[in-house]
Amino acid sequence: RQFLALPIDKKTTRIARMTTELGEQDEKIKERKNLKQIKSGTVLPKQTSIGHELMKAMRKQGERSGRLSLMEKRAEFSRLDKANKRKEKEVDRLENTLEREELQLEKLLRENEKKSVEAKIFFERKTKSKQKKEAEIKKLTAEIGAPFISRSERIKLQEVMIDYNKYKDLLFELSPPEWQEAQKAKALKVQSDGDPEDKQVKGTEESDEPELFFTDPQQILDLMTDLTEKSLFLIQNTTTVEETAKELRKSLETTKQSRTVALAAFEQQTSSFVPPLAQKDAMWDALGEKVGEVYRHCVDGQITNLNTLEKLAHIENCMALLLQGLDNLPEEKLTMMKMIMDSEQRSRYVSVSRRGSRNLLKDHAKWQWDYSITPRVLCIAGFFSPLQYIVSKRDNKNVCC
Known part of the structure; x- marks a missing residue:
């Protein structure tokens, strides 16, 4: 772990480390020998030749290990340089894409701002023209003096008429059947008798003042309370009927199961009775x-x-x-x-x-x-x-x- 944590220039191979250690030991040994020779004043030729050969071999090994370590370091440096170049290219590409996107966003924002400004101007113009037209219409209506109804008011009045007709039909249905039959007979008589002009006049009068069975709103409230009570009673009855239906379904299922069991038993009995019956x-x-x-x-x-x-x-x-x-x-x-x-x-x-x-x-x-x-x-x-x-x-x- 310590070796992996070191930087790349300080990392070496095992052979290089061993050669450096051996070189340091040899240097220490040589220094000791030199000191001894100086003290003694005598130098052995054989020992010096062997030491020189060992030193040469150790130097060669150290050179080889150094060359190998240099080659390895150079390969690592080249690989790292390639990786850095690739990353730099990717960074440049991403920066270019970001710049393009920023430019596109700026263009879109400018276009949106222009469109919003144009829309505001157009809306203001339209509102001003509409206000002018409404003012002119009001002036014309005031000058003419005739009752003039706008389209929105007509739509509102039509909706109100539809609601009133619904209420009228509901009150007619809530009235007793005898009164309903009498009203229908009157309508048939009116259609059969009289001229069309008279019919139109009578129809306008009836539409202005329609006939109703209920004269007091309290009658309608009482009838509504009765209807609510009846509806609640019917709901309770339906719940009870549903419960009884569920019970009946369960009983039917049980009876069906019992019947199936009884039929199976009866079939077994009949199958057991067939041979003795034949014998009998x-x-x-x-x-x-x-x-x-x-x-x-x-x-x-x-x-x-x-x-x-x-x-x-x-x-x-x-x-x-x-x-x-x-x-x-x-x-x-x-x-x-x-x-x-x-x-x-x-x-x-x-x-x-x-x-x-x-x-x-x-x-x-x-x-x-x-x-x-x-x-x-x-x-x-x-x-x-x-x-x-x-x-x-x-x-x-x-x-x-």
């Missing part, structure tokens, strides 16, 4: 076919267009008749049938025991119990239901109904 439909179809077969075997063998419920009703009627017939049977026939059943059971038991298997005996006995002639006997005896009997006989293909 298949089961009901199979039961309907079985009922039709039972109906054909027991009631009527012809094809009919009856429903399953109607077929079941016919079958129940037939079964009721059969049960009544069974109740009317005598006890002797029942005992005889029981004996026949016992004998058949014994014969089966004997045939199965010969085979040597009781398990087969049970299964075979059950099977023979359902699909042999014994159900007929049991049905008559009361140990077997008539429907099972009919089904067993249908399977056995021996209908006895």
